[in-house]
Amino acid sequence: MTTRRTVRAAGLVALAAAAALSLTAYQSGSSEASAAPVTKGSVSVTEAGAPVGSETLVDGSTAEITKLGDLHYRAEIVSDGAVVATMEADGRDAGLDANAMYVVLGVDGEIHSWTGGEHTGAGTHEIAGGWTAEVTKLGEQHYRADILDGEGAVVATMEADGKDAGLDANDSYIVLSTRGLISAHV
Incomplete structure (x- = not known):
């Protein structure tokens, strides 16, 4: 034994x-x-990761940004001392609809936040930056947005499938939520 x-x-x-x-x-x-x-x-x-810094967001909360690798950053959004959201840009930008505050974390580690500019639901919407967004509902909490230039050509596609999506489109920042809401800011 x-x-x-x-x-x-x-x-x-x-x-x-x-x-x-x-x-x-x-x-x-x-x-x-x-x-x-x-x-x-x-x-x-x-x-592994290295703290990059922090940014104050439009609602007064703070984004603590960490570099995890090439084109890979994480932002922890802290409000009243507690982490209320975490987002990660890993090879593609990340977006967040945080109760009508919109946040984009880029693959370069830059973060942008704003309020307003919302359009809701499937359809064609003119958004900030001179872009047109064609939003399609694909399922429950699943939306796709084709971003069109001024001539109607698709220049980017975003998909929010159970998780919000974000995009830095030449210094126009766009968030597509799982609720079908799209907002942009320049």
């Missing part, structure tokens, strides 16, 4: 060591430290 337990314990130690080496290899992509938990399978690890 003692031998069986010893072999089993040794097997568990070897498994734990292999998992630790695997996690170390996963984390070694950056030497910068942060406390952003990432779930890989059933294991939670810490994703």
Whole structure:
């Protein structure tokens, strides 16, 4: 019985060591430290990142911005000392409709917020920056917006599918929400 337990314990130690080496290899992509938990399978690890700074948003809350990698930033929106929302731009801009305050986090780590400029529902809407948005409902909490230039050509497509979408369109900032609301600001 003692031998069986010893072999089993040794097997568990070897498994734990292999998992630790695997996690170390996963984390070694950056030497910068942060406390952003990432779930890989059933294991939670810490994703490296470097604080970039903070910005005061239009509603008075603060966005704490962290660089996680090339074209990869996270913003934690803090109000009254508590994180009320987190958004991540990873290879594409991110957007958020936060109760009629709209926020875009770009893949360059810049963040912009505004209020107003809303259009609701499927249809064609003239939005700030001289763009036209053709919004289509694809399902419950699922909308797509084709962004058209002045000549009617599609220059970008946004999709809010269970999560709001954002876009920096040449310094015009656009948010499409899962409620079918689109807002833009220059």
